[in-house]
Amino acid sequence: MPAIPKVLVTKIGLDGHDRGSRVVAAHLRDAGMEVIYTPPWQAIDTVVKLAVEEDVDVIGISSLATDHRIVPKLMRALREADVAGVAVIVGGIVPDEDEAMLLAAGVARVFHPGSPLDDIAEYIRSVVPALREARSAAFRTSV
Amino acid sequence: MNKPLDSTTLAPAADREQWRRDYAEQIGDDRACENRSGIPIKPLYTRDDWDGARPEADLGYPGQPPFTRGIYATMHRGRAWSQRQLIGLGTPADYNARLLALIAQGTSAISLIPCNSVFRGYDMDEVDAELLGTCGVVLNTADHMDRCLAGVDIGGMSCAMNDPSPFTLLAFLLAVARRRGVPFAAIAGTSNQSDYLSHYVANHMFFRIALPGARRILSDHIDYCVRALPRWNPMSVVGQHMQQAGATPAQAMAFTLATALQNADDCVARGMDPDAFLPRFTFFFDVSLSFFEEVAKFRAGRRLWARLVRERYGAKDPRSLRFKFHAQTSGVDLTRQQPLNNVARVTVQAMAGIFGGLQSLHTDAYDEVLSCPTEFGARIAVATQNILREEAHLTDVIDPLGGSYYVEALTGQMEEEILKTLALVQDAGGMYGAVERGIVQRMIGESARRFQAKVERGEQTVVGVNAYRVDEGAADRPPVQTVDDAAIAAHRAAFAEWKTARSQAQVAGALDDLARAANDAHANVFEHVVAAAEAGCTHGEICGTLRRELGFGHVQAIV
Numbered sequence: 001m002p003a004i005p006k007v008l009v010t011k012i013g014l015d016g017h018d019r020g021s022r023v024v025a026a027h028l029r030d031a032g033m034e035v036i037y038t039p040p041w042q043a044i045d046t047v048v049k050l051a052v053e054e055d056v057d058v059i060g061i062s063s064l065a066t067d068h069r070i071v072p073k074l075m076r077a078l079r080e081a082d083v084a085g086v087a088v089i090v091g092g093i094v095p096d097e098d099e100a101m102l103l104a105a106g107v108a109r110v111f112h113p114g115s116p117l118d119d120i121a122e123y124i125r126s127v128v129p130a131l132r133e134a135r136s137a138a139f140r141t142s143v
Numbered sequence: 144m145n146k147p148l149d150s151t152t153l154a155p156a157a158d159r160e161q162w163r164r165d166y167a168e169q170i171g172d173d174r175a176c177e178n179r180s181g182i183p184i185k186p187l188y189t190r191d192d193w194d195g196a197r198p199e200a201d202l203g204y205p206g207q208p209p210f211t212r213g214i215y216a217t218m219h220r221g222r223a224w225s226q227r228q229l230i231g232l233g234t235p236a237d238y239n240a241r242l243l244a245l246i247a248q249g250t251s252a253i254s255l256i257p258c259n260s261v262f263r264g265y266d267m268d269e270v271d272a273e274l275l276g277t278c279g280v281v282l283n284t285a286d287h288m289d290r291c292l293a294g295v296d297i298g299g300m301s302c303a304m305n306d307p308s309p310f311t312l313l314a315f316l317l318a319v320a321r322r323r324g325v326p327f328a329a330i331a332g333t334s335n336q337s338d339y340l341s342h343y344v345a346n347h348m349f350f351r352i353a354l355p356g357a358r359r360i361l362s363d364h365i366d367y368c369v370r371a372l373p374r375w376n377p378m379s380v381v382g383q384h385m386q387q388a389g390a391t392p393a394q395a396m397a398f399t400l401a402t403a404l405q406n407a408d409d410c411v412a413r414g415m416d417p418d419a420f421l422p423r424f425t426f427f428f429d430v431s432l433s434f435f436e437e438v439a440k441f442r443a444g445r446r447l448w449a450r451l452v453r454e455r456y457g458a459k460d461p462r463s464l465r466f467k468f469h470a471q472t473s474g475v476d477l478t479r480q481q482p483l484n485n486v487a488r489v490t491v492q493a494m495a496g497i498f499g500g501l502q503s504l505h506t507d508a509y510d511e512v513l514s515c516p517t518e519f520g521a522r523i524a525v526a527t528q529n530i531l532r533e534e535a536h537l538t539d540v541i542d543p544l545g546g547s548y549y550v551e552a553l554t555g556q557m558e559e560e561i562l563k564t565l566a567l568v569q570d571a572g573g574m575y576g577a578v579e580r581g582i583v584q585r586m587i588g589e590s591a592r593r594f595q596a597k598v599e600r601g602e603q604t605v606v607g608v609n610a611y612r613v614d615e616g617a618a619d620r621p622p623v624q625t626v627d628d629a630a631i632a633a634h635r636a637a638f639a640e641w642k643t644a645r646s647q648a649q650v651a652g653a654l655d656d657l658a659r660a661a662n663d664a665h666a667n668v669f670e671h672v673v674a675a676a677e678a679g680c681t682h683g684e685i686c687g688t689l690r691r692e693l694g695f696g697h698v699q700a701i702v
Contacts, residue, residue, distance in 0.1 A: 113478065
């Protein structure tokens with residue numbers, strides 16, 4: 001039986017427009033994934049804590065109004081907390097220049113407006129086995 | 144030989160039957176059509192659908208009940224809609240330069256969008272620096288407002304500011320007016336989006352003051368403005384957020400009317416005269432690409448509002464019945480793919496709003512889906528309005544679609560649909576109760592998903608997204624607007640310096656007074672916000688004090 005992906009869908013920063021995050025969260029849930037959904041404005045530390053405590057495979061950050069600019073801070077916080085095997089994906093209005101900046105900071109993938117929901121689900125399914133393997137490996141080295 | 148005349152079409156009944164046969168034969172498998180509000184759409188509308196037998200009840204004349212044809216006798220023929228483009232980016236100095244340029248080009252109204260940090264109730268030193276000024280002007284004090292409006296005659300221009308509860312921007316504007324010796328009676332404009340309910344339900348940019356506190360502050364604000372600012376509209380009821388978040392056009396109109404009734408009920412409950420506050424109510428809507436549906440939405444909403452306030456509040460002043468609205472073309476309909484196509488989309492949306500009888504219009508820039516609009520994009524958006532007004536002559540005739548079988552039938556059907564949703568909200572205890580219970584949020588979420596599913600299945604074409612795609616690279620997209628990080632850093636440094644230099648005792652005293660007012664049911668909180676602004680308190684300090692006293696609000700996590 002294929003693994004059931006576990007995804008945290010959230011928003012960091014100042015913007016509150018949540019149509020995108022709600023639609024994506026609902027679709028992933030309907031596609032059979034385990035989804036943890038939060039309202040907007042989560043602190044970066046909260047996102048890291050949730051991801052660790054819930055053992056998620058993927059953190060999905062939705063951004064409409066430039067909040068993606070602080071995603072590199074999230075990537076740094078995840079590294080500082082020794083989080084491995086968790087993919088961060090960003091969806092929303094992200095200019096090309098900023099996409100390059102996000103990928104350089106370690107973001108796995110950026111989904112732009114108009115991305116089919118199934119593409120997002122398929123992408124998540126495709127990366128989960130390797131992520132779980134990476135988390136297990138990190139656990140083995142830590143004990 | 145005389146053929147029998149069909150009473151409903153004044154054409155021979157046999158002709159109608161002939162058309163029906165021809166249609167059925169030629170169309171084959173007819174496709175099912177329904178609009179975004181779920182109303183089935185027929186291939187042809189005739190007198191069978193709207194017979195015009197009750198012109199007084201359905202239509203009337205512009206400026207007269209039932210107001211279907213418009214709220215003024217002259218409508219756009221007399222005075223075209225106001226071009227109210229949202230502007231705001233960077234520092235107060237950046238904003239001022241852009242505003243002065245617009246005024247030089249003939250703009251007669253001020254529009255001001257603050258930074259998201261301001262929306263969220265924070266000063267610039269309380270948030271991530273990367274997020275400052277990217278979506279609006281970073282404005283935290285009366286001094287900043289003064290800088291924004293340097294060289295601008297604030298007594299002579301209408302001023303619309305996106306200024307949610309507790310309305311610090313208006314307080315700063317009043318502080319500037321006092322400094323410049325401009326009487327409050329000369330200050331004209333609107334507290335855009337003062338409607339806390341729509342912020343709670345949809346785009347959530349409200350200040351996170353718990354619902355009861357937000358409700359109280361709004362009614363204090365309306366009361367203060369009715370008494371002290373004769374040319375100010377304190378109430379802007381917002382349907383735009385809810386439709387952008389996914390509500391269908393009919394739902395958005397119903398939720399907006401329900402919100403307006405809730406706020407009016409609250410004003411009546413504190414003893415205000417309906418004819419004193421109702422003329423200060425304005426509305427703000429989204430216009431989608433669903434052209435005829437949007438026209439019908441506005442015509443139905445206008446007719447309903449006049450009827451509801453007359454029946455519910457016994458309003459007598461004709462100004463109380465007028466459904467004044469601003470509309471913004473829908474950003475959700477725009478695409479990142481082949482972005483110049485958005486110019487065509489915005490044109491159609493704008494036409495729907497104009498034929499719907501709007502009072503002011505913001506046309507989106509085609510590049511809003513890529514970043515905050517560039518000046519180039521903003522210029523095309525303004526030109527679109529100029530073309531529609533002066534080249535296409537859309538202002539020549541009042542309610543030009545009135546009397547169309549389709550538009551009249553659809554206006555009636557939209558009205559029924561709106562009333563159904565309105566009844567549902569009223570049964571749940573009114574908008575406040577329905578929102579507290581998450582009912583409205585769930586309905587919006589379901590509608591958003593239903594629409595998205597249609598796009599994914601290809602039932603709703605989106606050019607460039609699920610049809611007519613072309614290969615595009617970054618070079619096909621226009622350059623994006625960026626913020627001058629050095630200017631923001633200097634703005635922050637100056638702010639820090641200013642904060643230490645001001646009279647701390649005066650600030651502390653004003654914030655104490657504000658906190659006391661928040662806990663005194665007989666005090667007017669907004670009056671104390673104005674006093675705090677004049678005493679040199681910052682936006683973040685005022686919002687922080689009220690959040691502490693009235694409680695944080697949290698958005699419900701509803702998928």
